[in-house]
Amino acid sequence: MKKLKFPTAQTILLIIAAMVALLTWVIPSGKFDTLAYSKDTNSFTINSQGKTTTIEATQASLDNLQIKIPLEKFTNGDIWKPIGIPNTYKKVEANPQGMRAFIMSPVKGIIEAADIIILVLFIGGLIGIVNNTGAFEGGISWLSKALEGKEFLLIIIVTFLVAIGGTTFGLAEETIAFFPILIPVFIAAKYDALVGLACIFIGSAIGTMASTINPFSTIIASDAAGINWTTGLYGRLIMFFLSTSICIIYILRYAQKVKSDPSKSIIFDQKEEIESLFSMLKTDSAKKLTTKLKLVLFVFTLCFIVMIYGVSMLDWWFIEMTSTFLVGAILIGIIVEMNETKFVDQFVKGATDLLGVAFIIGIARGVTILMNDGLISDTLLYYSSDLTNGMNKGLFANMMTFIYSCLSFFIPSSSGMAVLTMPIMSPLADGVGVGREIVVNAYQYGMGLFYFINPTGLILASLAIVKVxxxxxxxFVIPLVVILIVVTMLFMTTSVYI
Structure with a gap:
């Protein structure tokens, strides 16, 4: 009997899309009314089942709608997306997603995710140009010698720096650029590809889970809950350093086991296949790192520094990030005097290498489109909010965390989750007698814990880069997730009684 093979990322997502489409036939459709602020007219627009009403943008208007958010949070731009209005849930006419919607969902997803898909393809193009120069081989050869006997520092440094990016400005989609570059470095250091993958993905996951000043989760969620984002900051800092340390130790233990005995690697049977994906590992002789190649690596590294600075300080998003990588590729082409035909060929070849990753991102977005079009997300939110009635403080805090974990499958966007749910969920804390920052923390930790394994998130796209x-x-990751769940439950329980 032929051994069954685990399905590819694309197939997994299509199966999930089919299941979601079926759920839209079972779960009742419903919607909360939403409130949006218009800076041009200084007014609020209420959307109720497609009908819009305009009201004055005053604190009294918010109070009448039982929205406990200061008016300035809207007027100064802290809340820029429509928010859910408490106690306005209504059942609406069902909109089940049939075969036609299911077939069209991947195409719609690819169109809607065009911004991140183009970013991924341009990153691939840049990598293709740098690959052709031989700079990666020279850099890896130099780094291997520099870190000889101290390779573990690579794990600590990469994981911690990526986690810092996650906790401060929500470094997530941008990490797609790091995988093709850093994973060969980990392989050259005698680890497996899973170690490199874990350092980058888990670093980002734990950083965004324990966000401290991340505007796309902590700040927008606190604003939507009607509290200052600094409320609960010290607890989140403790959680960040504690959970990041646990992740680093976990990765180090696995990495040391693999380094001592490569056969202990979870992906040992794919060793040759994975290493063949990275041309910079195929050379038998050490590539000399010339001045010109050093300049290539400098420009390449500068692209990421500029990207991170732009996102965190200049409000850049996908268009600006993509343009940065395009300019970097052109500069590198000029430095190595690459002719126009060769430049285009290598850029297209590099982009082609990440085309599969781009399709996965689009298909995952298609799953979200099915959920939204099926009008079931608000229904799940409504019934979830009812679950916490009459609970004690500790149980409330943990139940909210698990509710957010479940909701994150249907609403994977952190900012989308915050503005939709916080005005509805945060008042529940008042009835239990705990601070609203508990709900903000539950939102962060709940979404973050599921993010480690959420197939509609970035994990499948990340795995596709190394064919894992x-x-x-x-x-590999489930034991770590179990440890983090226990730590999170203890932290949430303790926080409501201190």
Whole structure:
């Protein structure tokens, strides 16, 4: 009997899309009214089942709608998306997603995710140009010698720096650029590709989970809950350093086991296949790092520094990030005197290498489109908010965390989750007798814990870069997730009684 093979990322997502489409036939459709602020007219617009009403943008208007958010949070731009209005849930006419919607969902997803898909393709193009120069081989050869006997520092430094990016400005989609570059470095250091993947993905996951000043989760969620974002900051800082340390130790233990005995690697059977994906590992002789190649690596590294600065300080998003990588590729082409035909060929070849990743991102977005069009997300939110009635403080805090974990499958966007749910969920804290920052923390930790394994998030796209199956990732990461769940539950329980 032929051994069954775990399905590819694309197939997993299509199966999930089919299941979501079926759910839209079972779960009742419903919607909360939403409130949006218009800076041009200084007014609020209420959307109720497609009908819009305009009201004055005053604190009294917010109070009448039972929205406990200061008016300035809207007027100064802290809340820029429509928010859910408490106690306005209504059942609406069902909109089940049939075969036609299911078939069209991947295409719609690719169109809607065009910004991140183009970013991924341009990153691939830049990598293709740098690959052709031989700079990566020279850099890896130099780094291997520099870190000889101290390779573990690579794990600590990369994981911690990525986590810092996650906790401060929500470094997530941008990490797609790091995988093709850093994973060969980990392989050259005698680890497996899973170690490099874990350092980058888990670093980002734990950083965004324990966000401290991240405007796309902590700040927008606190604003939507009607509290200052600094409320609960010290607790989140403790959680960040504690959970990041746990992740680093976990990765280090696995990495040391693999380094001592490569056969202990979860992906040992794919060793040759994975290493063949990275041309910079195929050379037998050490590539000399010339002055010209050093300049190539400098420009390449500068692209990421400029990207991170732009996102965190200049409000850049995908268009600006993509343009940065395009300019970097052109500059590198000029430095190595690459002719126009060769430049285009290598850029297209590099982009082609990440085309599969781009499709995965689009298909995952298609799953979200099915959920939204099926009008079931608000229904799940409504019934979830009812679950916490009459609970004690500790149980409330933990139940909210698990509710947010479940909701994050249907609403994977952190900012979308915050503005939709916080005006509805945060008042529940008042009835239990705990601060609203508990709900903000539950939102962050709940979404963050599920993010480690959420197939509609970035994990499948990340795994596709190194051709690692989702089943092998689960085998690696589930013990860590269990540890983090226990730590999170203890933290949430303790925080409501201190």
């Amino acid at each position: 199956g989702f089943d092998k990732w689960l085998k």
